Amino acid sequence: MNDTRQQILDATAALLEHTGAEQVSIRDVCQAAGVTAPTVYHHFGDKNSLFEAVAEEGFRRYLGTKRSRKPSADPLADLRRGWTDHVGFGLAHPAFYRLMYGTPNAETRPAAREGHRVLVGILDRLAEAGRLRLPPEQAATLIHTGSVGTTLSLLSTPDGPGTAGLSERMRDAVFGAVLHPQDSPGGDEAASAQLARALLATLSSRRTPELTAGERGILLELLRKLAP
Incomplete structure (x- = not known):
């Protein structure tokens, strides 16, 4: 679980290094992390919570x-x-x-x-x-x-x-x-x-x-x- 969560964080962080937050979608995150949307929502709830976790990262x-x-x-x-x-x-x-x-x-x-x-x-x-x-x-x-x-x-x-x-x-x-x-x-x-x-x-x-x-x-x- 923790490995998957970190995998999603790392993928989101890598996306954000190359584009602004407003341009990154959950679909982009899923493709980069190799997971499904329900997996992202399970760990983070929604996009705002995901970005909050990325800020903490x-x-x-x-x-x-x-x-x-x-x-x-x-x-x-x-x-x-x-x-x-x-x-x-x-x-x-x-x-x-x-x-x-x-x-x-x-x-x-x-x-x-x-x-x-x-x-x-x-x-x-x-x-x-x-x-x-x-x-x-x-x-x-x-x-x-x-x-x-x-x-x-x-x-x-x-x-x-x-x-x-x-x-x-x-x-x-x-x-x-x-x-x-x-x-x-x-x-x-x-x-x-x-x-x-x-x-x-x-x-x-x-x-x-x-x-x-x-x-x-x-x-x-x-x-x-x-x-x-």
């Missing part, structure tokens, strides 16, 4: 990398690596990522909460070193929102104006908001504010269907804090 794969890494002696390096890994996973696995983070209630999944705990753990170490401007939980919310918004924006308009180096610039802007200036990468608050204002203007003037209303609101709130 995406988190499992993403968190597998995090679990395999031991914390380094430098929590700031771990924080930077965490941002890079997050954005990199999203760009390498766009269909997975949109199911993981571009759907309602994404943050309530157990795997998402585990990822949050990993981030807070790094920030706890930075707080102990006196590097944080904010409590770790607040800093984690800002960093997570910034990384998700950046990744979804890059997936939506990968060749848009200003996207070259966007992840690094946004990372430095967000880190500059949560870390003391002497410890923040880049350290140029004026440049961070300028970047935030540019992103705020861009997001305010166009639709972002890849973001939920809640995610868009949080990202806009973050950018307003970064661009006083």
